[in-house]
Each structure stands twice: as structure tokens, then as C-alpha cells.
Amino acid sequence: MKHIEGGICAVRGIRANGIKQGKNGLAIMVADARQPVTSGVFTRNKVIAAPLIITREALSKGELKAIIANSGCANAFTGKKGIEDAKWMARLLAEKLKCSPEEIGVASTGVIGRYLDKAWLSGHFDEVYDSISGSKEASSASARAIMTTDTTIKEVAVELDNGVRIAGISKGSGMIEPNMGTMLAFLFTDAALSRKALDACLKKAVDKSFNMIVVDGDTSTNDMALLTATGYNECDEKTFQEGLDHVCISLAKMIAKDGEGATRLIEVRVSGAGTEADAKAAAKAIVRSPLVKTAIYGKDPNWGRVIAAAGYSGADVDQDRISLKFSGNNKEAILVDSGTIVEGKLEELKSIMESKEILIEVELGIGENRATAWGCDLTYDYVKINAMYTT
Amino acid sequence: MKHIEGGICAVRGIRANGIKQGKNGLAIMVADARQPVTSGVFTRNKVIAAPLIITREALSKGELKAIIANSGCANAFTGKKGIEDAKWMARLLAEKLKCSPEEIGVASTGVIGRYLDKAWLSGHFDEVYDSISGSKEASSASARAIMTTDTTIKEVAVELDNGVRIAGISKGSGMIEPNMGTMLAFLFTDAALSRKALDACLKKAVDKSFNMIVVDGDTSTNDMALLTATGYNECDEKTFQEGLDHVCISLAKMIAKDGEGATRLIEVRVSGAGTEADAKAAAKAIVRSPLVKTAIYGKDPNWGRVIAAAGYSGADVDQDRISLKFSGNNKEAILVDSGTIVEGKLEELKSIMESKEILIEVELGIGENRATAWGCDLTYDYVKINAMYTT
Numbered sequence: 009m010k011h012i013e014g015g016i017c018a019v020r021g022i023r024a025n026g027i028k029q030g031k032n033g034l035a036i037m038v039a040d041a042r043q044p045v046t047s048g049v050f051t052r053n054k055v056i057a058a059p060l061i062i063t064r065e066a067l068s069k070g071e072l073k074a075i076i077a078n079s080g081c082a083n084a085f086t087g088k089k090g091i092e093d094a095k096w097m098a099r100l101l102a103e104k105l106k107c108s109p110e111e112i113g114v115a116s117t118g119v120i121g122r123y124l125d126k127a128w129l130s131g132h133f134d135e136v137y138d139s140i141s142g143s144k145e146a147s148s149a150s151a152r153a154i155m156t157t158d159t160t161i162k163e164v165a166v167e168l169d170n171g172v173r174i175a176g177i178s179k180g181s182g183m184i185e186p187n188m189g190t191m192l193a194f195l196f197t198d199a200a201l202s203r204k205a206l207d208a209c210l211k212k213a214v215d216k217s218f219n220m221i222v223v224d225g226d227t228s229t230n231d232m233a234l235l236t237a238t239g240y241n242e243c244d245e246k247t248f249q250e251g252l253d254h255v256c257i258s259l260a261k262m263i264a265k266d267g268e269g270a271t272r273l274i275e276v277r278v279s280g281a282g283t284e285a286d287a288k289a290a291a292k293a294i295v296r297s298p299l300v301k302t303a304i305y306g307k308d309p310n311w312g313r314v315i316a317a318a319g320y321s322g323a324d325v326d327q328d329r330i331s332l333k334f335s336g337n338n339k340e341a342i343l344v345d346s347g348t349i350v351e352g353k354l355e356e357l358k359s360i361m362e363s364k365e366i367l368i369e370v371e372l373g374i375g376e377n378r379a380t381a382w383g384c385d386l387t388y389d390y391v392k393i394n395a396m397y398t399t
Numbered sequence: 400m401k402h403i404e405g406g407i408c409a410v411r412g413i414r415a416n417g418i419k420q421g422k423n424g425l426a427i428m429v430a431d432a433r434q435p436v437t438s439g440v441f442t443r444n445k446v447i448a449a450p451l452i453i454t455r456e457a458l459s460k461g462e463l464k465a466i467i468a469n470s471g472c473a474n475a476f477t478g479k480k481g482i483e484d485a486k487w488m489a490r491l492l493a494e495k496l497k498c499s500p501e502e503i504g505v506a507s508t509g510v511i512g513r514y515l516d517k518a519w520l521s522g523h524f525d526e527v528y529d530s531i532s533g534s535k536e537a538s539s540a541s542a543r544a545i546m547t548t549d550t551t552i553k554e555v556a557v558e559l560d561n562g563v564r565i566a567g568i569s570k571g572s573g574m575i576e577p578n579m580g581t582m583l584a585f586l587f588t589d590a591a592l593s594r595k596a597l598d599a600c601l602k603k604a605v606d607k608s609f610n611m612i613v614v615d616g617d618t619s620t621n622d623m624a625l626l627t628a629t630g631y632n633e634c635d636e637k638t639f640q641e642g643l644d645h646v647c648i649s650l651a652k653m654i655a656k657d658g659e660g661a662t663r664l665i666e667v668r669v670s671g672a673g674t675e676a677d678a679k680a681a682a683k684a685i686v687r688s689p690l691v692k693t694a695i696y697g698k699d700p701n702w703g704r705v706i707a708a709a710g711y712s713g714a715d716v717d718q719d720r721i722s723l724k725f726s727g728n729n730k731e732a733i734l735v736d737s738g739t740i741v742e743g744k745l746e747e748l749k750s751i752m753e754s755k756e757i758l759i760e761v762e763l764g765i766g767e768n769r770a771t772a773w774g775c776d777l778t779y780d781y782v783k784i785n786a787m788y789t790t
Binding site: 052053054055056082084085086087119120121122123182183224225226227228229296297298299302303305306307308309310311312313315316317318319320323324325326327328343344347348349386387388390391392394395396397398 | 616619701734785
């Protein structure tokens with residue numbers, strides 16, 4: 009597997025474009041497939057946004073030919089009018105492509121409880137549609153168009169050893185604790201796979217990538233990942249899964265690293281858990297803990313907060329068996345060895361905390377299960393960004 | 400029921416004292432009871448601190464005559480040495496009172512993963528013990544001694560219509576999401592009640608007070624509430640429960656209001672839930688949400704975040720039935736009426752958000768159950784306090 013240029017447009021059959029203007033953005037992604045197959049996963053928030061409702065319904069009836077996405081307004085908690093507005097977005101693109109609106113996926117991200125700015129969207133639609141292309145700039149433009157508080161575009165493309173390509177763009181910076189669904193992620197491949205295979209691969213990849221990141225612990229109303237296969241290349245499922253996992257984990261880490269106001273990427277690896285669910289629960293509790301996150305921001309060697317978070321995570325934890333290690337800046341510090349505090353390590357820990365990427369390893373000493381989660385520190389800027397989001 | 404002066408020393412038989420010096424503090428509370436009965440609830444964090452382990456064991460064998468508590472070091476995750484240190488604290492006081500160390504309750508709060516500063520504690524023990532008294536200053540001194548990042552002492556005393564008195568002191572400002580247990584709270588009454596009655600009353604009161612507050616969502620290793628009855632006055636259980644609920648809710652609100660860095664108290668009332676568990680889950684998810692908390696800090700009328708939090712809380716939620724109201728500064732704004740957005744209310748909402756106490760009412764429109772939770776805003780100062788806690 010190797011990383012390649014071109015973003016989602018590196019995948020055969022994919023053309024895209026986007027525009028971002030102030031808080032508003034519009035992205036269009038079209039799959040000229042041999043035989044399009046699309047799989048989707050959606051937020052488990054019970055307040056689910058209008059575009060997700062119609063896209064989920066479209067996927068239950070057939071396949072998607074294209075995706076239209078806007079930023080600035082989530083079109084969430086907008087009732088029947090929201091559903092009509094989302095269908096209107098689908099129709100805008102369906103008319104151009106001469107297909108049914110039910111072959112269009114719709115996604116939105118932004119403020120909840122506000123109606124869509126249809127004037128802005130219709131005013132810019134032709135400009136975006138008319139310049140759709142397969143260039144790498146077009147992929148970046150679509151990735152930029154879906155940004156909200158994101159500070160960087162998030163795109164990844166890989167080519168597997170068998171020539172199959174898998175690529176994706178994603179957005180997400182705040183309101184990040186995907187729950188079975190994920191943030192906005194649009195994934196594409198030229199592999200030829202059935203819907204059933206695609207569904208299975210996407211679910212597995214999402215469970216170990218987007219579902220293992222936390223910025224603030226708020227699960228969005230608009231989380232959605234769509235994976236479209238254009239079907240030009242044969243690919244066995246195992247090879248495809250490896251590639252898809254890599255793409256999804258890369259995008260998930262980009263989201264965690266670009267968490268609102270973040271200065272550091274935190275990776276937490278929990279091993280020795282009694283069950284896989286326990287490993288995941290402990291890893292996510294640690295990256296979710298505001299106290300762990302603020303300590304890392306302040307380079308405060310207050311490692312006891314990691315232990316406390318594992319303790320309340322719901323995972324089976326025996327304090328006499330825990331081991332704890334921090335790594336970063338090519339240094340490591342073992343703070344706890346099988347339940348015993350290793351003293352005299354606080355200065356070393358402070359220096360590790362200078363690193364932009366910090367690895368926390370927790371060995372529970374109970375079983376054989378492991379999980380990895382990613383998050384970021386909690387900073388003044390997170391507060392600032394979210395204290396003034398709509399104003 | 401009326402509020403009275405004197406803190407915990409207003410309860411017949413209770414004498415106390417405390418000292419606070421930098422980060423270290425020591426408090427002693429003695430119950431000269433007709434027949435002492437003590438009930439306790441403890442954190443459900445699986446990493447449970449040493450003093451809680453020995454106090455829980457003491458309560459399983461008999462009653463407590465007195466409590467010794469320190470601040471500055473949590474004596475949590477300290478293994479066998481931690482247990483020995485906690486027993487040493489109990490012995491210090493037992494020797495003076497000429498009782499068994501198993502008749503002494505021990506509590507600690509502060510940094511996790513550090514050993515107790517025995518030199519400081521033994522150096523100040525006599526000074527504190529020798530000045531124990533039943534004065535109101537003594538109650539305040541003990542409340543002050545257990546503070547960490549708290550900015551105010553937290554004490555309440557009430558006299559019921561039948562003359563029975565109930566009082567308590569508490570501490571807590573960060574690492575606040577008590578789970579079945581609570582923060583440090585020491586409660587006293589002169590009522591004569593059995594252990595069984597006291598246990599039942601304490602559990603009920605804690606479930607609707609300390610277990611309904613969130614500062615940051617981190618559940619401490621050291622949460623504990625002890626309720627000691629000195630037995631001088633007869634009291635029926637129903638009357639006692641009302642008084643105890645009032646004392647516990649008052650202390651819980653003080654903790655929420657004094658959350659680390661907080662500028663505002665947030666009260667969330669959820670009604671119309673399908674089950675009581677749903678009402679509690681929705682109310683706690685809303686006060687826990689970093690996005691709701693930062694919006695309130697910034698007076699950003701981003702009410703959609705409240706709906707999103709209810710949606711991911713796990714409670715049964717139907718977005719077409721939700722109603723939402725904010726109140727504060729003697730104004731109110733209905734933002735959502737049975738699933739429909741009420742437009743033109745954002746300026747009113749901004750002005751409500753100037754209030755120091757903000758009430759958020761969510762009606763789910765599904766059943767008849769209700770719950771109230773309390774929290775605070777998330778501010779720059781929360782980040783500051785926790786980025787430099789041990790350094």
C-alpha cells in the first residue's frame with residue numbers, strides 16, 4: 009500500500025468540486041461508475057438531521073450516483089421543512105445529472121436548529137457544478153467546502169498493491185464523539201465489491217477509526233460516512249479492508265489532531281483488557297477526560313487522572329495490576345508498573361509532554377484485548393471557539 | 400423547615416475544627432452522640448482511594464465516632480502503603496478519643512498517585528485537635544480545611560419544624576460527576592434513626608442531589624458522603640427525608656456553582672420523559688455537554704446544542720415532540736414548541752444568558768417522568784486551573 013496524490017479524484021470515476029465562502033460551503037462529488045455501490049453509516053443521535061434521513065432512505069432503495077454537501081447550516085432539528093430543504097438539495101443536482109433525486113446523497117454540517125440558506129446555495133450551485141473535474145485541486149476544493157471550525161482540509165488517498173485505490177475526505181473539529189456513525193466522511197474506491205461486502209468493510213473500519221476519536225464528547229446530529237465503489241477493479245475483501253482501515257484511521261487521526269483549539273494529538277493504547285469492549289471503553293474514557301486533556305495542554309505531569317478515567321470507564325479494572333507509560337519526543341516514562349508507582353519520573357514526564365504527539369499506554373493486566381483511541385488536548389481556544397460559534 | 404447558623408456544629412453533639420495551609424488541609428469532626436449511627440455512600444470508580452476502603456470496612460463492622468479528613472493528597476492509587484497511611488490517620492484521632500481506629504472515618508482529597516504528607520499532618524494534628532469546639536467558626540474551619548480548587552466554603556444547616564436539625568459541609572469543584580457515590584460531604588443530624596433508615600434516606604437524597612451534578616464529567620476516585628446521626632431527637636423518616644434532600648441539594652448546587660472556573664450556575668429540568676432514568680440521562684447529558692457549557696459562557700444563543708445533547712443521551716427522544724425554554728434574569732424564551740422552532744427569539748436568549756443562574760427546561764412530550772440536574776459553564780479558567788494543577 010502506498011500514499012498517492014489526488015485525494016478522492018485519484019479514484020477512477022470520481023469528479024468533484026467545492027466552494028467555501030465565509031461560513032457557507034458547497035461540495036459536489038460525482039461517481040461515474042461502472043456499477044456504483046454505496047454504503048453508509050449514520051449517527052446514533054436520536055435527533056438525526058434531515059439530510060441523513062433522506063440519504064439513509066435513498067440507500068435503502070438503491071445506489072447513489074453523487075453527493076451534495078453544504079457547511080454553515082446542519083439542517084438538523086428543522087422538522088418537515090428541513091426534510092423538504094434536503095430533498096431540494098438533492099433535486100438541484102439530480103436535474104443536472106438527469107437522474108432521480110433518490111440517487112443523490114445529501115450531507116450538511118454547521119449550526120443546529122436553523123433553516124438552510126437556500127438563496128446562497130442556489131446562487132452558487134452552477135459555479136460549483138460547472139467546474140467539476142477529476143483534478144487534485146477539485147478534491148481539495150470539495151474537502152475545503154465542508155470545513156466548519158476545521159483549520160486544515162482532511163484528505164487521504166492510497167493505492168493498494170493490487171492497484172485498487174481508496175480515498176476519502178472528511179471534516180470535523182468539534183462536537184466529536186462519533187457513536188457507531190461518524191463525522192462527515194466521503195470515501196471512494198474503484199474496487200468492485202457488493203453492497204454487502206462494502207457494508208461489512210465500512211462498519212469494521214469505522215468502528216476502529218472514527219468511532220475511536222473524541223474531541224469533546226458531544227455526539228453530533230449529523231455524523232455520516234458514505235463509501236462509494238465505482239467497480240473498475242477486482243479486489244478481495246481482506247485486502248480491501250486493510251486499505252480502508254488505513255484510510256479511515258488516517259482521516260480519524262486528522263480530525264483528532266485538528267480538534268477545536270487543539271495543540272496536541274493524544275493516542276491512547278489500552279492492552280490487557282478482559283474484553284474488547286472494556287479496552288475500547290477505557291481508551292475512550294481517557295481521551296474524553298477533560299482533566300487528562302487540560303493536564304496535557306498545561307504539560308502538568310498529573311498522570312493520576314489517566315488512572316482515574318480508566319477506573320470510571322466501566323471497564324473491569326484492578327488497581328493492583330495496572331501499568332502506565334507515556335511516550336513522546338523519542339522519550340518514554342514508565343509511571344506505574346503492575347500497580348506500583350515508579351517514583352522520580354515527573355520531570356521526564358514533563359519533558360515528554362512538550363511533544364506534539366503524545367502516546368499513553370495502559371496495560372490492565374487482566375486479559376488479552378486491546379484498543380486504540382485518539383483525541384486532543386483541551387485549551388483556551390476550544391473555549392473561545394465554542395463560546396462564540398454562532399455570533 | 401428553616402435555615403439556621405452554625406454549620407455542622409448547629410447539630411447537637413457535633414464538635415469540629417480544621418486548618419488550611421497552602422495546598423494542605425486537615426479537618427476533624429467528632430460526634431458526641433447519644434447513640435451514634437453513620438451511613439456512607441462511596442464512589443463507583445473502580446480505582447477507589449485508600450481512605451474510602453478503610454472507612455467502608457469500618458462502617459460494615461460498626462458505627463463511627465469521628466471523622467478525620469485531609470486535602471492536598473487524595474491518597475488514591477497508592478497501594479498497600481496508602482492503606483497503611485489511611486489507617487495511621489485513623490489511629491492519630493483514635494488515640495486522642497480513646498476508641499478503636501475502626502470507629503474513625505477517614506477521607507482525603509487532592510492529587511491522585513502521591514503518598515500522604517504524614518510529616519505535615521502529624522505536625523498540625525494537635526493544633527487542630529486541641530481547639531475542637533461546637534462554634535460556628537469551628538464548622539467553617541473544617542469546611543475550609545477540605546477545600547482544594549473550591550473558591551468558597553460549602554456548609555448548610557436547617558432546623559425542621561419538629562426541632563430536628565440536619566447540617567452538612569461539602570467540597571468539590573473539579574473532577575465532578577459523582578456516580579452513585581458523591582463528592583466529599585459530611586452530613587450530621589441529631590435525629591434518632593436506625594442505620595437501615597439512615598442508609599435508605601441517604602441513598603435517596605444523594606441520587607437527587609450529588610448524583611445530579613456535573614462539572615467536567617470526570618468521576619473521582621475519592622467521592623464519599625457520610626451521614627452521622629447523634630440520636631437526641633425523635634424524627635419520622637418522611638420528615639427527615641425532606642430535610643436531608645434539601646440539605647444535599649443545597650450543597651450539590653453550591654458545588655456546581657463553584658465548579659472550577661465557573662461563572663454561571665446551570666439548572667436543567669427535563670420533564671415528559673418515558674422513564675425516570677431517561678429524564679436523568681437527558682438532564683445530565685445537557686449539563687455535561689462541553690458545547691452547551693461553552694455557549695453559555697460566551698452567551699452564544701446556540702440552543703441547538705441542548706437538543707443534540709438530549710438526542711445522544713440515550714434517553715428516548717422524539718424530535719417532533721420536544722419543547723425547549725430558557726429562563727434567567729426574570730425573562731424567559733421559548734425556543735421550541737412541540738418540535739417546531741419558534742423564530743425571532745435569539746436576542747431574548749442572549750439577554751437571558753447574561754444571568755448568573757440559567758434555567759433550561761426541556762419537555763420531551765413522551766411520558767410523565769422528570770429530573771433536575773445542575774452544572775456550570777466551561778471557561779478559560781477551567782482550562783487554566785487544570786492545566787497547572789500539580790505544578
